[in-house]
Amino acid sequence: AQICDFFEAHEGSPIHQLSAKHGMDSSELPGGDLDIPFGYGELISRLAQPLVDDGTIRLGHKVVSVETSSPRKHSKSVASEVMVRCEISDGDEQVFRASSCIVALPLGVLRSGLDPSHSNGPLFSPGLPGSVSDAINNLGINVMNKLELTFDSRWWPRGLGWLDIGSSLPGRSPTYHPFSLFLVESEATPSKPEAPNVLVCYLTGEFAKRAEQWTDAEAQEECMEAIRRADFPAMEGSAGEVPDPTGVHMTRWLSDPFSKGSWTFLAKNSGLLSMKTFRKDKECQKRGLFFAGEHTCDGSRKGLDIGTVHGAWLSGEVAAKRVVGSN
Ligand SMILES: Cc1cc2nc3c(=O)[nH]c(=O)nc-3n(C[C@H](O)[C@H](O)[C@H](O)COP(=O)(O)OP(=O)(O)OC[C@H]3O[C@@H](n4cnc5c(N)ncnc54)[C@H](O)[C@@H]3O)c2cc1C
Structure with a gap:
């Protein structure tokens, strides 16, 4: 059960859906670990802000x-035109054209955009080549959410790092993990008394999907019940009892229309070829489409790692070089 727990927590998906051949394939990058003050969003905001200010990012x-425009058959170079239609506010739209x-x-x-019943009609017109839509459909999409709880005072032992609750449930485990892993995101210390006391609970796989249906208040209630059942106050250095949180927020990445x-x-019937297809499909490139x-990270170079921020970043650089090379 612990091995399942580990893989499912890492991959955010029930173990029976994971490819036995792949998984945990990421390369190790040089450099040590760094804590980003005020969270990861700070890094993205700082990188993006100048581009937002100058209008490059809208x-x-x-x-x-x-x-x-459909590619011309047997043509090696064809002037492509891509037209991207955007909704900007109620009813308003803006169209961008580029080669x-x-x-x-x-x-x-991308997957929901392939669905013919998609609210705005198909995302791509004409539809994507079969190999690309197969890749979109065959790769696995996992669900990992964060339930963030803020407390007025720290009740867990100082400097703990994380808390684990054994998650075996009769009839449910090993592929169902309610409230098993909590990270101490921030805590007040004598040198930083104003720092908030925040625990983040990672919800994965089938349980994460179910939790998305709850309101924040319901999620808080369920989670606090699990914490109290685990009897953390018995730990050395814990406060005598666990207070109610003063703030709660849960992400819902599966229901979020901008992430889904x-x-x-890598699901059971997919492989590295699925990701390579995004980067290499010739028909898409003739149409001027790059992914x-x-x-799209197929591990073909160091750092091009699926499911990671650095992989996503590098894939953008690789795609940009291809665009420049194709013009
Ligand atoms: C809980 C959790 C923990 C994670 N932990 C780590 C970790 O420790 N290390 C790590 O490297 N990675 C981690 N990841 C994964 C990492 O966040 C992703 O791999 C990475 O953000 C992917 O970047 P991306 O640019 O491909 O996609 P995204 O970051 O999803 O960016 C896509 C963008 O497209 C926008 N968008 C969507 N639809 C539309 C539309 N119709 N029109 C316009 N814009 C649209 C979205 O708003 C978003 O800004 C974690 C992810 C989660 C959810």
Whole structure:
């Protein structure tokens, strides 16, 4: 059960859906670990802000369709035109035209865009080549959510790092892990008395899907019940009792229309070829379509790791070089 727990927590998916051949394939990058003050979002905001300020990144533009001119048969070079239609506010839209486009939409959004009953119609027109839509459908999309709980005072032993609750449930385990892993995201210390006391509970796989249906208040109630059942106050250095949190927030990456899942995993019937297809499909390239994002990372170079931030970043650089090379 512990091995299942470990893989499922890492991959965010029930073990019976994971490819036995792949998984945990990431390369090790040089350099040590760093803590980013105020969280990871701070890094992204700082990198993106200058581009938002100069208008290169347009926030509030929801891509609703990507239209391309069909490639001419047997033609090696054809002037492609890509037309990207965006919804910007109620009813308003803006259209962007270019000779090439790097599509960095997440895999879940791409998959829902293939669905003919999609609210805005198909995302790609004409439809994507079969090999690319197969890759979109065959790769796995996992669910990992965070339930963040803020407490007025720290009740866990100082400097703990994380808390684990054995998650075996009669009839449910080993592929169902309610409230098993908590990270101490922040805690007040004598040198930082103003720091908030925050525990983040990682919810994975089938349990994460179920939890998305709860309100934040319901999730808090269920989670606090699990924490109290675990009898943490018995730990050395714990406060006598666990207080109620003063703040709660849960992510819902599967229901979020801008993610529709957390990240990609290699499911039973998929392999590295599925990711390579995104980067190498010739028909897409003739149409001026290039793909980037964590789901396009096939490990073919160091750092091009599926399901990671650095992989997503590198895939963007690789795609940009291809666009430059194709023009
Ligand atoms: C809980 C959790 C923990 C993780 N931990 C780690 C970790 O420790 N290390 C690590 O390396 N990775 C981690 N990851 C994975 C990492 O976050 C992803 O691999 C990475 O963010 C993927 O980047 P991306 O650019 O491919 O996709 P995204 O970050 O999803 O970016 C896609 C962008 O497209 C936008 N978008 C979606 N639809 C539309 C639309 N229709 N129109 C316009 N824009 C749209 C979205 O808003 C988003 O900004 C974690 C993920 C989760 C959920």
